[in-house]
Amino acid sequence: MAAINVQPGSEWAANETACALGQIESRPQPLFHGRGPRAARIHAGKAARGRFPRSSLAHCEIPERDVVALLEASNEGRLAELIPIRYGRMVASPFGFYRGAAAPMAFDLARLPRSDIFVQLTGDAHLANFGLFASPERRVLFGPNDFDETLPGPFEWDVRRLATSFVVAARERGFSTAVQREVVRRCASTFRQHVNMFSEMDVLDVWYHQLTADSMLATADTSKERRMERAVVTRARNRTSHTEMVHATTMIAGHLRIRDEAPLVYHYPISNPREAELFEATVRHFIADFRDTLPDERRALFDRFELVDVAIRVVGVGSVGTRCWLALFMADEKYPLFLQIKEARASVLERYLPPSRYANHGQRVATGQRLLQSASDIFLGWATSQVNGIDFYVRQLRDMKGAFDVSVFDERDLSEYAALCGQALAHAMAKAGDPAVIAGYVGSSEAFDESITRFAMAYADRNERDWQVLKFAIKNGRIHAMRE
Known part of the structure; x- marks a missing residue:
């Protein structure tokens, strides 16, 4: 049975402390998956x-x-x-x-x-x-x-x-x-x-x-x-990056750009060239950090692509208000790759359960996805913004996705x-x-x-x-x- 890492100050920690003091009924330790005969594990259930x-x-x-x-x-x-x-x-x-x-x-x-x-x-x-x-x-x-x-x-x-x-x-x-x-x-x-x-x-x-x-x-x-x-x-x-490029991009002054569709997709307001340079440098640092979380063979593939544009994207229902970016990359100037860069906050469950073992919530999300899905996105990764310390995870946008x-x-x-x-x-x-x-x-x-x-x-x-x-x-x- 696995030990639990309890962070001070969490509700779980407070409950466990109360158990230790005899103030509330002791809670059994969680049963995690393990080894041993199937019959014994069935019996545990x-x-x-x-x-x-x-x-x-x-x-x-x-x-x-x-x-x-x-x-x-x-x-x-x-x-x-x-x-x-x-x-x-x-x-x-x-x-x-x-x-x-x-x-x-x-x-x-x-x-x-x-x-x-x-x-x-x-x-x-x-x-x-x-x-x-x-x-x-x-x-x-x-x-x-x-x-x-x-x-x-x-x-x-x-x-x-x-x-x-x-x-x-x-x-x-x-x-x-x-x-x-x-x-x-x-x-x-x-x-x-x-x-x-x-x-x-x-x-x-x-x-x-x-x-x-x-x-x-x-x-x-x-x-x-x-x-x-x-x-x-x-x-x-x-639904692939190629079909996404048809309706989600436009040419501006000879450059391919993500199409604005306010208020759901829009570009970061940049008032002067110096601010634009700072924003671009920030994004490129983030992409470099994200690249480091990919396996070596997928880094080799990712390195074929060049970042050409980034826009803000409003997503979902529960996620509205969290930071999300849509990044467009191109290879050989004609093969697109769209990545979604989405903010990873602490899980809503963490107030009531043992906290995540991962310091980066983007890693928590990516690891959970790899565990739970039968197969996961080849560009699934994570990084932390060097500007505001916010965690993000990264995956392809709408790549053969359907609902x-x-x-x-x-x-x-x-x-x-x-x-x-x-x-x-x-x-x-x-x-x-x-x-x-x-x-x-x-x-x-x-x-x-x-x-x-x-x-x-x-x-x-x-x-x-x-x-x-x-x-x-x-x-x-x-x-x-x-x-x-």
């Missing part, structure tokens, strides 16, 4: 039920809190001029709110009973953070694709967040309560069944396993679903997608952790599925109430939102 029964997963009795205050606290360090865009995206719908409310949900989960079965979490496992991406061999794969909040933690936190996202999405589609339950149960049961399957596989086979576009198409329930999936896969395959538009799903489509995400999350946890321990805990009965379903239905209610609170705060002027 089953034993965890005695400390945290599967029925506890249904609990959603959380004290009321000021959700607006939690959102405002999560804005610390963000670019103030972009925060209204964040609120504008969140207030648009309950699901828009849910996407941006990782911090309030982490606050809530930390106040519920939790298991001691730790894995590498994505940290923000809602359904819109799963999608298509390319392997280094140019295969289109499906799986989790956002790791800003990744951190080791109780495995059920990701399951609960993913399950609830399906209830929220089903309600926005106007689906009945019965359909909501069926969809989330399918997500939970598929997760459970695949964790059991992965626990029986060769460890290397689990690591090499990939959920490919071809296997998705082969298992689609209907011809309609196959047509829909094929269209999304085709768009992803055609499903849940807003057009019918009941069957959403159920199929729930199964797909449940399978992908099971593989991510099996690859990064010990599927035998998780399998021992979730078991073979439907007890796990039922508890996750009950939690997801209850937390979706809370999400709607929180969304209404945000709407009221905007209406009475407590916060300012900007619609795009």
